[in-house]
Amino acid sequence: MTLTEIGKRAKETAGVLGILSSDKKNEGLRAAAAALLEGEEDILTANQEDVIQATINGMSAGMIDRLELTPSRIEAMADGLISVAVLEDPVGEVISMKARPNGLTIGQKRVPMGVIGIIYEARPNVTADAFGLCFKSGNCVILKGGSDALESNKAIVKCLRAGLKNAGFPEDSVQLITDTDRAVTKEFMRLHDYVDVLIPRGGAGLIRSVVENSTVPVIETGTGNCHIFVDETADYKMALDIIFNAKTQRIGVCNACESLVIHRNIAEEFLPLLKARLDEKQVEVRADEEACRIVPAFVPAAAEDWGTEYLDYILSLKLVDSIDEAIAHINRYNTKHSEAIITSDYANAQKFLNEIDAAAVYVNASTRFTDGFEFGFGAEIGISTQKLHARGPMGLKELTTTKYIIYGNGQVRP
Amino acid sequence: MTLTEIGKRAKETAGVLGILSSDKKNEGLRAAAAALLEGEEDILTANQEDVIQATINGMSAGMIDRLELTPSRIEAMADGLISVAVLEDPVGEVISMKARPNGLTIGQKRVPMGVIGIIYEARPNVTADAFGLCFKSGNCVILKGGSDALESNKAIVKCLRAGLKNAGFPEDSVQLITDTDRAVTKEFMRLHDYVDVLIPRGGAGLIRSVVENSTVPVIETGTGNCHIFVDETADYKMALDIIFNAKTQRIGVCNACESLVIHRNIAEEFLPLLKARLDEKQVEVRADEEACRIVPAFVPAAAEDWGTEYLDYILSLKLVDSIDEAIAHINRYNTKHSEAIITSDYANAQKFLNEIDAAAVYVNASTRFTDGFEFGFGAEIGISTQKLHARGPMGLKELTTTKYIIYGNGQVRP
Structure with missing residues (x-):
């Protein structure tokens, strides 16, 4: 599939996710969690491929430990999805609503971003975590993980999609870019017709590259001196x-x-x-x-x-x-x-x-x-170090935007 | 002056503006307004240069009307600054503050962005308007106006800076990029070490160019189908x-x-x-x-x-x-x-x-x-059509960000 096709599918699916009730979204998260547990064996097999390849490539023992999955780590991923289901849904909250002198009632309502892109280098558990937070906040997510964890990420995303599909939710709620070519990653950063925000999670080099190349609005995360x-x-x-x-x-x-x-x-x-x-x-x-x-x-x-x-x-x-x-x-x-x-x-x-x-x-x-859990958000997608949109730990609320809803009864502008 | 020098000056000045009280900022706005009226003759002379050049260049009558300044239009600019002084200052508001179970008190406080870049094609009155909104919200502004209005913008900024300086405020609160070379504009879009946000105001071509080239976070404004x-x-x-x-x-x-x-x-x-x-x-x-x-x-x-x-x-x-x-x-x-x-x-x-x-x-x-005045904001810097940070009409509040302020008494993380 080309990136444009992935983008189109995400955008179409975003329209569906954006109007799901919290109950329905929580049902989807639980179905995805169950599918992770059912797929444990496939995920472990795929992960072993990544671990063997990483060992051949001379990855350090510490890094291999971060890469390696175990039954209990898969259980923790599933538990993570369940715990997101329990969190309050930010979507639909009307932050303010006021009557204007001309009788218009103008409200500001929290709505999903639409399509969120995440580029990450970290451990494969980010794959499930990021999906969970995006899904709960009514967003489609397109993931681009590190090549070291490719097989693991593919297996995890396969499970999540199967779980969603079986429960009657669109499987394109989560898509993984599997092409590890750097040119594809750069193309992803320029997919602004389909992606509403891009969140890089990783080292300073990754974040610099995203800031330099992206035409999609970016939330910078991370480095802390x-x-x-x-x-x-x-x-x-x-x-x-x-x-x-x-x-x-x-x-x-x-x-x-x-x-x-x-x-x-x-x-x-x-x-x-x-x-x-x-x-x-x-x-x-x-x-x-x-x-x-x-x-x-x-x-x-x-x-x-x-x-x-x-x-x-x-x-x-x-x-x-x-x-x-x-x-x-x-x-x-x-x-x-x-x-x-x-x-x-x-x-x-x-x-x-x-x-x-x-x-x-x-x-x-x-x-x-400085951490989403310590701040009481119950979750964290990253820590923003930029000033636009979100600053500091980002939870579900930071994955939403607002729209003005205006109730009139025939008002025209004089 | 190079763009880097302009950026450095803005960043230094932002530290000063960011902690001025509302009373002081209003005093600065009134001083700048008075200076515009005092400089009327210089502004009109400079504007006539632009108008003559535009006529030679074959600009349409409608466009020339937008470009041309009159004593009453200059008065309107000054009045605009006064009316911004009357608006409520968003800076310093603590949006939320909660105690955590460990005794930490975590608040989220509205603070200025720092340095705002504005690239615009429109009428010279934008120069004074944009300065007023940025100054009131505690931000430094770097302006890059259209080349058709260069002499007018130079004269206006000169007045604003003189007014600020005479009243004891840093004149670098507002700086104008006078080099009309397109390469300079592109360099401005990549000045992310000094500029916190870039707001393009103008036609679809300008906005596309900024989105394509900027490494500074951008707020897209404008086109409406x-x-x-x-x-x-x-x-x-x-x-x-x-x-x-x-x-x-x-x-x-x-x-x-x-x-x-x-x-x-x-x-x-x-x-x-x-x-x-x-x-x-x-x-x-x-x-x-x-x-x-x-x-x-x-x-x-x-x-x-x-x-x-x-x-x-x-x-x-x-x-x-x-x-x-x-x-x-x-x-x-x-x-x-x-x-x-x-x-x-x-x-x-x-x-x-x-x-x-x-x-x-x-x-x-x-x-x-859909307009900042009609929505009751009392001002408008543009209408955001993107989802990050601000969506819809942007007033003073949208020129601010937040920071977390945390009061402890010795807490460490277990």
Whole structure:
């Protein structure tokens, strides 16, 4: 099938999904979940093909672990679909409705986007997750997964489609692009006649490529060069706990802390405590000259450290003279993801919240909370680091748009 | 100045504008308005240069009228800035704030976008209007106007900047790109390191070029192939009044009606009445075969008529057997702008509102109401026909984004 055919089918199907009731959509999700469990053997067989090929290709053990499926991981995918069925459906909510002086009643109603494209590199479970969130929000989805997981993704999508079809839902609610040619991926990014929004999920390279090439509106997700600023009035214990959590609780994620900014007035006291705490996990600290003088075990930072998302047991560290200097530094080097201040000072807390340019700004808490589940959305399709449409964690609501509905009784414009 | 320098200045200034109080921003708008009036003579002189050049270039009289400024038009620009000062400031509103089970309080706060780019072809008054809306919403604006109005735009921006500067505001709140080279315009579209959103205002060609070339997130505005469906239960007088208004009240605008869809059951009765009414303004009707049989004075429609935005005293007309056929036809050919049904039937009104895919869907009213002022926003920067971020008329609120503000007391992620 050509991409245009895939796009046409999606667009046609979007018209059907867009007006399904929540009850019907939940029925479809449960049917798809059941089909995943029934297809377990086929999915595992296909996944083994991917794993064998990845081993031949020399993929690292960690990456193979992310790729490999087990009966319990397939069960978790099915459970994920059921848990999306339980969530509140955002579609149909009328956000506002007001009468105009001329008697027109103008309302703004939440409706599905239509067709959502998702390009991802990650684990095969994203295939089922992304389908579930799009389906629940009344959207068709076109998936383009990584070539390493192609056979697994094909098997998963086959099950989802069969489950939908048997339950009387359009199987084209979810389609997978199976051509791994890069030219096809680029063509997908230019399918704006059929795709309403494109969400890339993956590393910085993938996201850059989508932003560069796409004519479909894009929601940028992902990279996080997240900072924690320790103000001079910070509670040291709180600061140490939060830094330790934000850096080491899970290192490979976008909301992990990558850089510390410390008020110079507390450096002599605080840095040795910090060193001791980070040593528990052998975290390497790349610090500016003065900090290295205070703690000689710190590694001197190079200029490129300030802008680096390590995703590793490494942190950069800079001393500053004031909150203004801290804010300027963070706004210069951050990726607009998540930033935190640790402080006891009311004015500085408010100033940081107001002046930091990021999707999520914290006072006295770990940056690791930037997450759809932690924010109470019950789901997450990604974390937007752009300003258009959605900013921060995106749940079901962020997969919808609005339309104005206007009730008249013959009004014409004077 | 290079585009990168312009971008850097805008980004720096955005940090200043983003935290100004409403009172301060209103003061800036009033200062800019006063400066426009003071600079009247310079603006008129510059505008005459543009008008003379346009005359030499053979511009039509209608276009020259749009280009030409008069003392009263300059006064209207200044009044426009004052009226924006009176509007409510969307920045700083906390849309929601909830406590999480772990004690975190998570709020979502409206903040400026940062730097807004506007590429426009239209009249020079857009220069002042766009500045006013961006400034009030705390955004820096970089303007790229049409080359026909270059001298006028330069003079207007010079006044605005001088007014801001004299009142103690950063003059780089508004910058104009004066290089008319097309390569520069393309470079502007790729300035995503500095520009947060790009809004093209103009014809279909301009908008297509921006969508094709931009790496900055774009809000598509504009083209409207708007339909009115006359259901079999329609009140004929209401239908005729609305069609006449939507087609002829102003022909060159995106919310004008371009196509009629009429239920076949009423065609014999309704079409002659329609013909008589549209004859008052010599509207040409390009109709399908059966409609032409009923009213021989109708012109046979070609296939391309269904997708054409005439912006003229021309309408296409198609007969259908059912509301489903009407909806399918409209969803196929519309540009997702504004669509109306004229009906007395409850179920059909609801069905049309639900199933039509457009920014604004009307029951028993003219499509001409799709407009920021008519919707009660008090202002309009354009009408979005895309689904991401904003859909339909865009006022001050649509020039903002949100950020999550999170108040903690030491929370770490388990």
